[in-house]
Amino acid sequence: MPQFDAIIIGTGQAGPSLARRLAQAGQKVAVVERKLFGGTCVNTGCTPTKTMVASAYAAHLARRGAEFGVEIAGAIKVDMAKVKARKDGVVALSTGGVERSLRAQPNCTVYQGHARFVSPREVEVGADVLSAEKIFINVGGRASRPAITGLDQVPYLTNSSMMDVDFLPEHLVIVGGSYIGLEFGQMFRRFGSKVTIVEMMPRLVPREDEDVSAAIGEILAKEGIELRLNATCIQLSRDGKGIAVGVDCADGPPQVMGSHLLMAVGRRPNTDDLGLDKAGVAMDPRGYILVDDELRSNVPGIWALGDCNGKGAFTHTSYNDFEIVAGNLLDGERRRVSDRLPAYALYIDPPLGRVGMTEAEIRKSGRKALIGKVMMEDVSRAFEKSETEGFMKIAVDAETRQILGAAFLGLSGDETIHAVLDLMYAKAPYSVLRRAVHIHPTVSEFIPVLLGDLKPL
Numbered sequence: 001m002p003q004f005d006a007i008i009i010g011t012g013q014a015g016p017s018l019a020r021r022l023a024q025a026g027q028k029v030a031v032v033e034r035k036l037f038g039g040t041c042v043n044t045g046c047t048p049t050k051t052m053v054a055s056a057y058a059a060h061l062a063r064r065g066a067e068f069g070v071e072i073a074g075a076i077k078v079d080m081a082k083v084k085a086r087k088d089g090v091v092a093l094s095t096g097g098v099e100r101s102l103r104a105q106p107n108c109t110v111y112q113g114h115a116r117f118v119s120p121r122e123v124e125v126g127a128d129v130l131s132a133e134k135i136f137i138n139v140g141g142r143a144s145r146p147a148i149t150g151l152d153q154v155p156y157l158t159n160s161s162m163m164d165v166d167f168l169p170e171h172l173v174i175v176g177g178s179y180i181g182l183e184f185g186q187m188f189r190r191f192g193s194k195v196t197i198v199e200m201m202p203r204l205v206p207r208e209d210e211d212v213s214a215a216i217g218e219i220l221a222k223e224g225i226e227l228r229l230n231a232t233c234i235q236l237s238r239d240g241k242g243i244a245v246g247v248d249c250a251d252g253p254p255q256v257m258g259s260h261l262l263m264a265v266g267r268r269p270n271t272d273d274l275g276l277d278k279a280g281v282a283m284d285p286r287g288y289i290l291v292d293d294e295l296r297s298n299v300p301g302i303w304a305l306g307d308c309n310g311k312g313a314f315t316h317t318s319y320n321d322f323e324i325v326a327g328n329l330l331d332g333e334r335r336r337v338s339d340r341l342p343a344y345a346l347y348i349d350p351p352l353g354r355v356g357m358t359e360a361e362i363r364k365s366g367r368k369a370l371i372g373k374v375m376m377e378d379v380s381r382a383f384e385k386s387e388t389e390g391f392m393k394i395a396v397d398a399e400t401r402q403i404l405g406a407a408f409l410g411l412s413g414d415e416t417i418h419a420v421l422d423l424m425y426a427k428a429p430y431s432v433l434r435r436a437v438h439i440h441p442t443v444s445e446f447i448p449v450l451l452g453d454l455k456p457l
């Protein structure tokens with residue numbers, strides 16, 4: 001039986017970095033990957049989608065060329081095979097890099113296959129049983145398959161199979177009006193498909209504030225995306241060569257006919273076929289591995305990192321899990337998940353950058369707060385670029401003067417939010433940012449302006 005100091009299951013955003021750190025520290029490490037090196041982000045998540053969002057943006061801007069005085073003869077057409085080829089090229093660089101670096105790492109052995117625990121210290125991969133005193137689980141998640149009537153009778157796409165689409169769907173119907181559904185929806189509309197987004201809730205991205213959801217809805221509707229909200233009783237069936245999606249909404253026809261269906265209704269952890277019962281590792285009812293603030297499971301010697309622990313659902317949170325575990329095990333630090341501030345972006349165009357609490361959460365908490373909001377149409381950089389949709393909103397604790405949260409929906413919102421995030425990590429009062437002199441003309445120069453005009457919430 002091959003003996004190691006550490007076994008890492010899965011090569012998502014935490015596993016490979018941890019493998020390298022442990023191996024460089026002289027530990028004998030086994031890494032197991034069942035499918036694509038680099039996991040979701042690199043192969044079917046962040047990297048390919050943002051690469052495709054860039055193609056969609058190019059098409060969108062080309063169509064708007066005349067507004068900028070740029071004349072393009074003829075209609076703008078998107079070659080989906082080329083969009084896919086460009087995406088495949090970017091993905092290949094990343095996934096190939098992860099695999100090569102692991103295989104080239106001294107003290108590190110790569111196993112390809114599905115890993116399952118057979119005991120708290122042993123993992124089976126094909127014919128091999130590997131053993132180690134420390135086991136790190138970084139198995140990530142996959143698109144969940146909701147209990148929707150008729151789903152087993154129709155062909156449908158997920159974020160993974162969307163990666164093989166090298167043609168233009170005539171009418172893409174997307175079930176799920178949250179982060180993944182909206183990114184695909186806007187991008188395929190810009191590629192030239194008719195797009196309908198079907199959402200059960202009364203608004204898109206229901207976790208965000210109502211004004212954020214409404215502004216996103218307007219941005220998408222303006223581009224010709226049909227939104228079917230309040231779709232309380234979704235049903236699927238075949239309709240000739242296409243798919244009929246029963247939406248049962250109060251407004252609009254009761255059915256949407258589409259040529260292709262994308263299911264984007266959440267993710268579930270890959271913990272159901274991992275033999276966790278053989279190791280005695282505890283999970284919550286949804287299959288997320290229960291961990292403490294330092295990512296240790298209930299079984300000594302077993303950690304869970306990344307999406308499978310339910311403490312984050314992002315590449316940066318998974319990578320931070322690696323930093324926490326490596327810092328605590330190898331660098332004598334005391335790092336914890338609770339030191340992390342919630343932050344993420346939604347990559348429609350313009351993007352939404354988010355940090356901290358929403359306005360609704362602040363109101364619910366009952367604390368005294370100040371709030372500021374500026375519309376992007378008042379931001380000079382935005383109107384110079386003719387990209388004036390959205391707004392920037394920020395909330396401050398009226399007593400501590402520290403920032404509680406912000407939502408920047410607009411040009412460069414995914415970047416500008418970091419000024420706020422860093423101030424929050426510094427635990428500095430908002431007046432530091434209020435007095436900072438930012439570069440003109442940038443979107444960021446409006447953050448001090450925003451903070452200079454706060455009103456009681």
Ligand SMILES: Cc1cc2nc3c(=O)[nH]c(=O)nc-3n(C[C@H](O)[C@H](O)[C@H](O)COP(=O)(O)OP(=O)(O)OC[C@H]3O[C@@H](n4cnc5c(N)ncnc54)[C@H](O)[C@@H]3O)c2cc1C
Pocket residue numbers: 009010011012013014015032033034035036037038039040041042044045046047049113114115116138139140141159180270273274305306307308312313314315316317318347
């Ligand atoms: C469409 C889409 C877009 C996204 N966009 C963003 C974004 O813009 N920004 C962002 O921060 N996040 C984004 N995410 C989320 C992000 O991809 C994940 O949070 C991130 O990949 C972290 O995942 P992870 O490290 O937990 O594991 P993963 O990346 O999911 O990797 C897990 C790995 O474990 C392997 N594995 C699973 N089970 C086993 C087993 N039993 N044996 C061996 N190997 C196994 C899998 O094959 C996989 O390679 C997006 C996700 C999707 C789906």
